[in-house]
Amino acid sequence: MLEQGALIDRDAVWQIKREALELVHEVPLGPGRRAAYDAFREEQGQALEDHATWCALAEAHGADWHRWPDGLRDPRSDRTARARRELAHRVDFHSWLVWLTDTQLTAAQRAAREAGMPVGIVHDLAVGVHPGGADAWAQREYFAAGMSVGAPPDAFNARGQDWGLPPWRPDRLAASGYAPFRALLRGLFRYAGALRVDHVMGLFRLWWVPEGHPPTEGTYVRYDAEAMLAVLVLEASRAGAMVIGEDLGTVEPGVREALRARGVYGTSVLWFERDWEGDRRPLPPRGWRADCLATATTHDLPPTAARLSGEHVDLRDSLGLLTRPPREERAEAAADTAEWRELFLRLGLMEPGASEEAEIRAVHRYLLRTPARMIGVWLPDGVGDRRPQNLPGTWSQYPNWRLPIADARGRPMTLEALTASPRLRALLSTLRQ
Template identity: 85%
Template sequence: MSVGAPPDAFNARGQDWGLPPWRPDRLAESGYAPFRELLRALFRYAGALRIDHVMGLFRLWWVPQGRPPTEGTYVRYDAEAMLAVLVLEASRAGALVIGEDLGTVEPGVREALRERGVLGTSVLWFERDWDGDGRPLPPDRWRADCLATATTHDLPSTAARLTGEHVELRDSLGLLTRPLQEERAEAAADIGEWLALLTHLGLLDGTGGTDTSSEEAEIRAVHRFLLRTPARMVGVWLPDGVGDRRPQNLPGTWDQYPNWRLPIADAEGRPVTLEDLAASPRLHALMEVLRQPPDASGG
């Protein structure tokens, strides 16, 4: 068995992460000792912990060996016990916990996390009025108990999303389940709505264009938007600071893509050294946005 995720709007073929699952019965028999020891080891070196796929504390999608992710099934865990151990160890370490509550989230998960002081994760491109007109959610309507970001390690960089290059990449790897032109059109419409909102809020000058300076301005506008939300934390994906086009991890792939093996690169795909990163004018301009008070971020 390995763990993964069922098909969803972003990965219609499901995901197989190639990782063995914890057996819930063995965890209970051990008094959750392996989980407790893992947390203690992490909190020994960190003041904050981000839990990837935090829904795994409630249930995990198990995929039988040799079968596609679509043929997996959910296996439930004792969420009350898992959360109790997590919160206890975080409290002992004086650490903050952030859960990646993205994707397929069953009812009650976000509420259970919030009640225990675990922050959620809100990604700009997913924040829409899903119960209303479906349009981008204005910053004042975002939740407060979250880490607000433009992207994550599992998603396209902001530059790739703005240019649509993520669609081409997924098409080249056979991950699309719809015609390429349909995917391109939907991605362009999505970006168009967000850029229109950024312009309306005075965060972007609205000149448009496809040159690098326009792209940089749009990325800075995205982060100005995040600063206007009530989110307790705002995160920056470091490749966004230099215009990297490639995702660090591409869900739905195993050995078809070099997941977790790509050095950070600039907009032309050239690897960036730590010294180059620290001296990057593009990164410095983005960091300057984040240093501004929210009320001053509109420019």
């Protein structure tokens, strides 16, 4: 039970939802909804047909298309066409689910705008797709077989990273006029007031890791950044949306300048904003760039409470992710936060001996003093959750994306508890002021 601290079992949740949805699917649509559904299927065309076909085949043969019977691995084969006809009811069911999702996302963005949110929903463009999923099956000619996207060793992860995602083939993208990239963006901008592009440096180059090799043996492969950015900016302009690039980690010279010249915002995380070319101390607020989303943390980093307490080092140590003695890591983390606390005190953002909750509010007061055009709030910071939602460098070692959000005592919170949380309300009040 989630209220007792259990992890989210997404397969079990999907099974329950699927059974309910299957019952609803058997109810005939009224004339108006039937016309809307038929129009949606016609509009989405082959892409929707491919997705729904993969879903139906995955139910019959497993979720990794590489292990399907011969013939079904090719979305254009005669055997796949026969299977699509035989599974027509399941193909329709999964097409219907996509239509429901489309109507709900459209309604959510409309409700956000009507409630006074000038941007509304910010959607996310992941750096890649699942190698066994529908995208890799239906568009396999555009993905590099036997390769995975990752990151070279850096200050955050000395071992490098392998994300297990197949990279785009730049030659095939160019030959297609970037058609699959355009279609992907149009699908996202359909509901978005803004789009966050994960690892935006991937529009310039990606770290390719050969299958069976560690990330340290990868290499950079370049893309036509001029073309990729042109497509991105064009689709954003057509949608009247803004773009936020996650430009964190190893960023080659010229990338941030190229993004800024095209109106693409960057991402600035407080703990990384130091005078790296000078005294290496925390940047004063006026030293920050304006064209960015400023945050205290991200989904790949510790919540602020864990950063301030040093618990993030203990977690990484327990999972064997440290490359230096734990004592050195803890000392460095403590020195880092001490410098930030000193700056917050000097700026009058908090009082000496402030509580953890007051310190987190001070962090966000600091962000408000920067010229950043957008401020991001990580929901766990609002309720005091100390656990990272995702811990890079782990797979089965840590329950990534399975943790229900919890309060400072580790108690899972319902939506009602979140909206009524005095701690969260106090933080948001600080931001409004």
